[in-house]
Amino acid sequence: MSKRLFKQSVIPGFGITLGFTxxxxxxxxxxxxxAVIWKTTDLxxxxxxxxxxxxxxxxxxKLSFGASLIAATVNAVFGLVLAxxxxxxxxxxxxxVDTLVDxxxxxxxxxxGIALTAIYAKNGWLGQYLEPLGLKIAFTPTGIMIALIFIxxxxxxxxxxxVLEDLDKEIEEAAASLGANRAQTVxxxxxxxxxxxxxxxxxxxxxxxxxxxxxxIFIAGNLPMxxxxxxxxxxxxxxxxxxxGATSIAVVMLFLSFILLxxxxxxxxxxxxxxxxxx
Numbered sequence: 001m002s003k004r005l006f007k008q009s010v011i012p013g014f015g016i017t018l019g020f021t022x023x024x025x026x027x028x029x030x031x032x033x034x035a036v037i038w039k040t041t042d043l044x045x046x047x048x049x050x051x052x053x054x055x056x057x058x059x060x061x062k063l064s065f066g067a068s069l070i071a072a073t074v075n076a077v078f079g080l081v082l083a084x085x086x087x088x089x090x091x092x093x094x095x096x097v098d099t100l101v102d103x104x105x106x107x108x109x110x111x112x113g114i115a116l117t118a119i120y121a122k123n124g125w126l127g128q129y130l131e132p133l134g135l136k137i138a139f140t141p142t143g144i145m146i147a148l149i150f151i152x153x154x155x156x157x158x159x160x161x162x163v164l165e166d167l168d169k170e171i172e173e174a175a176a177s178l179g180a181n182r183a184q185t186v187x188x189x190x191x192x193x194x195x196x197x198x199x200x201x202x203x204x205x206x207x208x209x210x211x212x213x214x215x216x217i218f219i220a221g222n223l224p225m226x227x228x229x230x231x232x233x234x235x236x237x238x239x240x241x242x243x244x245g246a247t248s249i250a251v252v253m254l255f256l257s258f259i260l261l262x263x264x265x266x267x268x269x270x271x272x273x274x275x276x277x278x279x
Contacts, residue, residue, distance in 0.1 A: 033254065036247050036250050036251060036254070037247075037251055037254075039243060039244060039247040040244060040247045040248050040251050042243075042244045043244045043245075043248060047244075048248050051244075051245045051248045051249070052248055052249060052252050055225065056224050056225060056228065056233065057230075057233055057249060059224075059225045059226075059228065060228045060229055060230040060232065060233045061230050061249075061252065061253070061256075063141060063144065063227070063228065063229055063230070064210055064229045064230040064231070064253070065210065065230075065256060065260075067141060067144045067145045067148055067209070067229075068148060068206050068209035068210045069206065070145055071145050071148035071149045071152055071205070071206075071209050072148075072152060072202050072203075072205040072206035072209060073202070074145075074149050075149055075152045075153050075155070075156045075201070075202070075205045076156055076198055076201065076202045076205070078153070079153055079155075079156025079157045079160065079201060079205075080156065080160055080194075080198060082101070082153075082157050083156070083157045083160040083161045083164055084164060086098055086101075086157070086161060087161060087164040087165050088164070101153065101154050101157050101158070102154055102158075103154075104150055104151045104152075104153065104154050105154055108214070109151065109212070109213070109214025109215040110214045110215070110218070112147070112150060112151065112214070112215040113147060113214055113215040113216060113217060113218035113219055114218050116138075116143070116146060116147055116150065116215065116218070116219045117138055117143075117218045117219045120137040120138040120143055120146070120219065121138040121139075122136075122138070124138065138219055138221070139219070139220065139221025139223070139227060140221065140226075140227055141226070141227055143219040143220065143221070143227075144216050144219065144220050144227060144229065146219070147212070147215045147216045147219050147220075148209040148212060148216065150215065151208060151209065151212055151215050152204075152205030152206075152208050152209050153205070155201050155204035155205040155208060156198070156201035156202065156204075156205055157201075158201075159197050159198075159200050159201035159204065160194055160197050160198055160201055162197075163193070163194045163197040164194060167190070167193060167194070171189060171190075171193075172185055172189065172190065175188075175189045192271070192274075195271045196268050196271050196272040199264055199267060199268040199271065200268060202264065203261055203264040203265065203268070206260065206261075206264075207257065207261060210230075210253065210257055211231060211253075212231070213229075213231040213232070213235075216229055216231075217229075217232060220232075230249060230253055233249055234246045234249050234250055237249065
């Protein structure tokens, strides 16, 4: 009498799991996004173009995406350094620093914006010393970038940190024994291994920064053509009951974000395939 072996699985069968996943994804993501795009169809193509090509809208989109890219790049560099220090070194207060990394996750965004404004305003703790030197941060694009760096840093650190913890130190020692200097070990041995995770952290930080509102709105100053972000333009359109105009800007942000994230994910997949590691 033959025995049949059944493969046990904690999760239900493929059909049920896939059906639930698609239903959940449709309700939470696809239907709301479809509603945004559908609302834009109230405008003609010419009206849509006129809305998104307004100088204030174009300036706000440039500021939001430009500041987000810069902030995500800064976080990719210094987030990697911070993750490396937390993984490879022991120092007094390490647990406190490790906890502080997650502070932007727990802190309400409005509180973060008010705190940053209090620090960098003309009469703030640091602003009162920086402005006499010609370094004005609050109510400028520079202040926006600082706010975006603040809220995006944990995404890079927490994405790269587990990969570094799994990275065996013997790999670095082997590279050094073969004659590689520190720069060669970092760029030719370590960086290719952690690059997919680093790109993931960059993409997450960028995506978080593009749509950020609460922590930016206070320190931005909201000066038209200078420090006015795209999410604020959407809120302004909604306050004017211009729902089609608001969704038009949202659709443009959605499209540009999707393209940039697609590029990053494609590069991530190519890098993982080249290094022989799955994403």
